Amino acid sequence: MNAWRVWTAGPADAETLASLEALAFGGRSWGGDSVKESFVAPRVTVLLGGENVREPLGFAVWRDLGSEAELLTIGVVAPARGKGLGEALLSGVIRAAQDARAERCFLEVDALNETAAALYKKAGFTPVGERRRYYADGGDAVVMALDL
Ligand SMILES: CC(C)(COP(=O)(O)OP(=O)(O)OC[C@H]1O[C@@H](n2cnc3c(N)ncnc32)[C@H](O)[C@@H]1OP(=O)(O)O)[C@@H](O)C(=O)NCCC(=O)NCCS
Structure with a gap:
């Protein structure tokens, strides 16, 4: 298993984030400008x-909402998938959210994205609700949460 490193990015990494996000999401990318706004x-x-x-x-992008954190x-770029990097990034978010004293982490996942749902379940997230027609293409989202 790879020894992955996870680190906090800064504004100088904006182009890097935009290209990683475009590679990872393809046609469902947020788009460079939106992702750089992170x-x-x-x-x-x-x-x-x-x-x-x-x-x-x-990459992973999360938001500190006080008692809650949101992924x-x-x-992960396609050639690096299936080797634990997604799990390492998600653990990094969970650790950072715990350090920020969040009590719960939540996220929305495409109801058809079984790969991502499996990643989140493995980390302990459970489904807590749904958001119908959440995505621009009309797809539904499942809301998942983890008590920190
Ligand atoms: C979802 C994503 C980030 C997972 O990253 P990854 O580095 O491949 O995941 P990992 O190798 O760390 O896998 C961790 C767990 O996720 C699940 N998982 C990963 N790939 C999977 C697959 N192809 N099928 C089913 N489950 C899978 C498994 O539970 C896995 O644990 P295991 O290896 O013990 O079985 C990656 O597939 C990706 O970038 N997908 C496109 C973008 C996306 O959909 N992002 C999430 C929506 S916001």
């Missing part, structure tokens, strides 16, 4: 991950 949005933190800081292969997006 660096100026209040209480939002971007984590990057990879074998070393010179070559990030995945906004997470992705």
